[in-house]
Amino acid sequence: MTHTTEPDRGAYARDGRKTKGEHHMEIRGHKKGLHRRKFLGGMAGAGLTAVSAAGAAFSLLTDGTRSKAAAATDRILTVPELLEGTTADGTTTFTLAAQTGTAEVLSGVTSSTAGYNRSFLGPTLKWTKGETVLLNITNSLTEDTSVHFHGAHVPPRMDGGPQNAFSTGTVWSPTFTVKDGAKTLWYHPHALGTTAKQATHGLAGMIIVKDDSTTSAALPGDYGVDDIPLIFQCLAVDSAGDIKYDQKGYLSSGLSFPLLVNGENVDDTTLGFSATRTRNRFRALNASPSDIITLRRSDGGTLTQIATEQGYLTEATEVTSIRLVAGARAEFVMDVTADVTLEAVVTTGWIRGGSGTYEFLTVRAGGTDTPENLPSTLNTIERYDTSGFTARTITLSNAGATMKINGSAGLTMAGMAMIRTTLGAKEIWTITNASQLEHSFHLHDVPYQLISINGEAPTGVDLGWRDTYEVVGGGTIVIAMEFTDFADDTYMYMLHCHLLQHEDQGMMASLMVTES
Structure with missing residues (x-):
């Protein structure tokens, strides 16, 4: 496989589009050659302005000559656990704990991390439109936190913003009726002044909202089988494994900016997913603190995008790439009749960050079914006057x-x-x-x-x-x-x-x- 590099096209360019009407998945061996050129300090030009304005001084550390050989063995895509709620008296209850732990962000190096119900990241929650949910969330950190349901249409006192911060050792129990239709949301901290620190260390998880629409019935929806979450994080980490989250940390020397997918470092490895069905749905979330993630196929083919952050598009749309700024989500489907490799192009969004192209996932064809055509209309969106x-x-x-x-x-x-x-x-x-x-x-x-x-x-x-x-x-x-x-x-x-x-x-x- 040839090595590819994406020059920093600037954090401000947009990609063109064209339109028309813990599970482990087994993967066959896939040995890799040169994987990705590593940049020690990708930086958008405007970021230099911000740094100099803030009074910081440093030189641009970009090394376009370094590269890494692939790891000796491949890894399979890890799908975050689906957290089962308990239903009683018409309410579904989910139990979460924000806690600290350790994980390998850099291969072979232990980092101090945080997660929900685990050491890093959190389980996926699944809500249904019209149901009442209750979340009992314990703060097992050593500082205040909050949990924001990013993209959810909920009362402000249940939104998880700074006013909802709660102290260590206490439990916050928001409850509400799910008013959202089918879409991909996520949850993360939102307390004043500590959001970057806590989210960057791993406090993030996906929320899938389902409904009973005919569109939802026609799309893949078997979690971990043909409905796959992809949580992207481009982090700043030093050689000792210390995760950086603020300007002082980002200006440290000797930083790496690894890309993680569902918590797995893909700097030197292409993860594998063995499809058992022909049509597969992917829910992409850019949980990076600042960097931009652009998704595309390595063979130059198109992706069929079906949703943005807030639900289905009016029709399935063929795109050559999907650009996700920090916090953004998108859903796409692929009919996999031959193996497909997906790439993530990382572009610096802040004063310094990731840069380059990762072949992060190979989807191995294995389905024997023939899917029906996608619905000609996915959603009705009335444009505002x-x-x-x-x-x-x-x-x-x-x-x-x-x-x-x-x-x-x-x-x-x-x-x-x-x-x-x-x-x-x-x-x-x-x-x-x-x-x-x-x-x-x-x-x-x-x-x-x-x-x-x-x-x-x-x-x-x-x-x-x-x-x-x-x-x-x-x-x-x-x-x-x-x-x-x-x-x-x-x-x-x-x-x-x-x-x-x-x-x-x-x-x-x-x-x-x-x-x-």
């Missing part, structure tokens, strides 16, 4: 290493800018990036539609519902949303950059939805 919507401008900016929304640094609840709206309000927001830094804009509570992207009308998969989207340096996106179901005079939702370091450095504001 925004002529009567309330308009706002949200400005993302920085002063050195301090990140701001609408001129305020959200380092405390009192210091955040606050957006106030009312139940039933329909709004159109212009998100303006006044910096030259990469940002990933995430809105809690409700999904949004993209109205324009840097002055251009959205097309293809960008017409789907979103909750997390890229705002390039100097760029602008326009989004529209409707605030439904939930209002509160005390608890707030958040809007923020999902580059976790930017969030901790102040790029977060509060959203108060009250009764009209």
